[in-house]
Amino acid sequence: MSAVYVARFAVFRRQVANRTGARLLSLDTAKSLLFFYVLLKSTLRIYRHVRARGMVSSFQDTYNLVAKRFILLALRLPHLKQRVDSQMLQARVDIEKKLVPSGPRVTRHLTLPASGQTPEWIEAEMEKMDTEMGEDANWRHGKLSGAVYHGGEDLEKLIVTAFQRYCVSNPLHPDVFPAIRKMEAEVVAMCLRMYNNPNGAGTTTSGGTESIIMAVKTHREWAKAEKGITAPEMIVPISAHAAFDKAADYLGIKVHTIPVHPITRQVDLKHVKRAINSNTILLVGSAVNFPDGNMDDIPALGALAKAHNVGLHVDCCLGSFIVPFLDEAGFGEFPEWNEGATKGRVPLFDFRVEGVTSISCDTHKYGFAPKGSSVVMYRSSELREHQYYLNPEWPGGIYASPTMSGSRPGALIAGAWAVMQHMGHDGYLESCRSIVATARRIGEAITTSIPELYVLGNPPSSVVAFASKSKDVNVLEVGDLMAKKGWHLNGLSKPAAVHIACTRLTIPLVDTFIEDLKDAVREAKLNPAGKGTMVALYGLGNSSPVGPAMVGKICTAFLDAMYKA
The missing domain is CATH 3.90.1150.10 (Aspartate Aminotransferase, domain 1)
Incomplete structure (x- = not known):
């Protein structure tokens, strides 16, 4: 009897051992698969980065990263840290000395006055503050690069009139301020026609940076909904505005920064093509770029965007109300100051280019609208939907907002509308x-x-x-x-x-x-x-x-x- 039990027990042990071995084998297999998945994913990420940046740039990035770590460690040494801290403190003092007025004649208003001041006192105090920083702070002398896009005293008065009429308006409540809703729609419509897309869509924003952030957000949401992309990447010329990097930082998007040709100052199209992969949501071009005012080859970028079914945003924030009028104004040809740089006719850059999906245009630059005014435009209203934020379950009521802001100053929209009506086509030309x-x-x-x-x-x-x-x-x-x-x-x-x-x-x-x-x-x-x-x-x-x-x-x-x- 005992021999039978011993035999059965031996069989049971073998069965348990086999099952345990199978489970261990299965666990080892799972670990191996996980390891190879992580390895493959990391390898693919490195491959895409090297393919986009090139071997030399990738090596330089790695070298700079390692060198930076070593130098930062060295700067922790007491004598070096003290020296750097001293220099940084001096730089801070110099900056504050330049920006913050000081001296016995400077009056500071750090708490609410016990009683409200009169309009006459307020105007006098404003005038005093204007003069505290000296003559160099006066923009009216005209020695500026951009910064102030002043259309003249007539436009200044017109803007003030619009502000006065609509100073409390808020397009968040279109039923309360229907005129502001109408003006905003018309500002967008005028810009869409100027950029040759009368059937497109858009919104106003607070400036070029918000227009760019909204365009990037829109393409991220579009790519997620239409293509299932959850690790988005975008391809941006090094000459593009820093707002694209800012958008990527805010929205969790990887940026492939592409060099420009040293002579033409246009983005290197071969690098752009190499950088495109299955996670790409957006290409970027400028018409014109901020650093040197040159224009990327938008038709070529459009062809790439269309071929790979990705978005193409054209940043016309600085080009705004200048570039659309170049040809008619007699400047349809590039100047010829550099041999080997772009020559011939200025190419198309707007929605006439197939592949262009969005454009940003600052009305507050060469459109002469009040500061805080820009427009982001899309090829279709279906694409614009991905810009909206919707929350139908908020206890405070159904919430829907077209841009980052909730409440917005309707006075700025009114000012932009008034200026555009006053300038007209001939004025901008x-x-x-x-x-x-x-x-x-x-x-x-x-x-x-x-x-x-x-x-x-x-x-x-x-x-x-x-x-x-x-x-x-x-x-x-x-x-x-x-x-x-x-x-x-x-x-x-x-x-x-x-x-x-x-x-x-x-x-x-x-x-x-x-x-x-x-x-x-x-x-x-x-x-x-x-x-x-x-x-x-x-x-x-x-x-x-x-x-x-x-x-x-x-x-x-x-x-x-x-x-x-």
């Missing part, structure tokens, strides 16, 4: 003609009479960027010297350069600008100081792998100072 003529005159003067400098590319519209072709002249030093002459210009990097975005304020000062630039170049060549703001800031940014981090600290100090009362 003449504005384009005079502003672009001014920019072309500056570019021509640099090319023909300032041999130490050259224009970046052949920019077709209102922006001219110049760099140094002489080892004896630091173009950032030139920028600092122009600042001493009262000019507020933009410093650039990759390559080091300076640009001016011409506006109506520039037109009467074009000769002054050219002569001041010639003087600044001569002075930078003969007596380089090497201590100006542009030289110091951009020099720091390119000094080492941690340079951008140090510049970031200075930028943080700048932003902090903006809110120091």
